[in-house]
Amino acid sequence: MTKTTNDTRNDQGADERGVTVLVTSATGKTGRRVAERLTARGATVRAGSRSGATRFDWEAPETWGPALRGADAAYVAYYPDLAAPGGVEAMETFGRLAAEHGVRRLTVLSGRGEPEAVVAEEALRAAAVGVELTVVRAAFFAQNFSEGLLAEGVAEGAVVFPAGDTAEPFIDVDDLADVVVETLLTDGHAGLVHELTGPRPIGFAEVAAEIGRASGRPVVYEPVSQADYAEILTGFGLPAPEAQWLAALFGTLLDGHNSSATDGVKRVLGREPRSFVAFADATWASGRS
Template sequence: MNEKTNSTQQPTTSATAAARTVLVTGGTGKTGRRVAERLTALGHTARIGSRTAPVPFDWNDDTTWDAALDGVSAAYLAYYPDLAFPGAVESVGAFARHAAKAGIERLVLLSGRGEEAAQAAEAAVAEAGTGWTVVRCAWFSQNFSESFFRDAVLAGELALPTGTAVEPFIDADDIADVAVAALTEDGHDGEVYELTGPRLLSFADAAAELSAATGRDIRFTPIAVEECREMLAAIGLPGDFADLFTLILDGRNACLADGVRRALGREPRDFADFARDAAASGLWNV
């Protein structure tokens, strides 16, 4: 694959590729929004796949699938809340097979490292009968700025059940760049791209980076998984999200991978760069 040297903030795919209509499930989420923006910038049409979209899409309602796929040549599959949740593998597999029968040429699945259910979903997509690429990701850096941990950062305390375990946080911009390349370029079919940042950080390390970027004191406090479950439920999030921390605690993901470099020919963004840019954008302004 040719080396690519584009900015991390710009699409890395070729603007000369034939225009496509791409279904982007989770198109308003952290990665889906970025994928849609990049596709549009490259001259493609991004069809947002959500229950409230002009053409509704619902993972759990197969009567919405035909209309969402009409005229589409590729699809980005981002299952919410997570592939580890009950029913996800069945829904993703059924949709992938449906897409293959509808003549969809490429499916790009957003997956998670170290999740057995996610790997089952990967297999279901690979066996569906269409071109496919897996984008298997570490924890998103943007979890600290756009969703789960943002309020904790604003409060100055990351209270999480992670102890001293480490994670190679990946920037959502890198994920989107890889996904768009796989959706619009040749050479990515059948690839499993495991995406991580360039270094391992504990959550205490992440708190230190966030403190440096914001100029405020943000500390890390270890808590038990059950306490985390209760905290998540209190803010309206599924308590089962707490179980995902076990993927960090046992060390299975405490290693770096080269997926960004293999897919794009460049290195992934560092967490410090993410924190600096997020702070400058005002995402942590109270």
């Protein structure tokens, strides 16, 4: 671990090369980026996944201890979401195992404005006795439109979602990954909660318009009810209970209580977060006709 935060980047190399970090859900949107950045900073990365060299499966607790053994730190990205059923119990077990295996630092990905996720955060904190814990609460990912469930609809020209006219300060996952890496490799974040958003809230209709502008093809926003969205998700193959839970979660998160932006990215990284406009330009500009 290093001595301080951003002001000693030039002195960090030797310390960071000696750090072993377990990255859970390492093939996901955040885990993949966190692993890449940790490697670039010289840390030894254990990329935890169901089929990789470091086997880690959130549905198989017997894989957690072996993956944690000998690690100095871990990035905890619980699938499908920290607020999901089973999240509290998973965090209790994972936190206990992390403490038993001598892990010194944990950073957990949480959802902004999710009361159930806070309960899981506290379960992890209570179980991981003697371990430094940092919580990163993220807004809705910008990359959900390019890599997630919404990507297929975007490719077909429509953002179909149960958000009404609510605005959301979308966070670029690259910014999130940069923050996570700082909390894992530098001191000063233990016990803190970093709420991460983009620079300003925008509505889903504006999101569609920006994607259309950047890609050079029409993209529209089609608001739907939670029930209709759950049916759409089941059509993609999700089990009905999971689809209904996910649709209800989106409805809860996008009721307006998360519409304000924060300065979380700037406080950790010393720079402004990337805007959705910049994200759209970087993601879809190559598709312009």
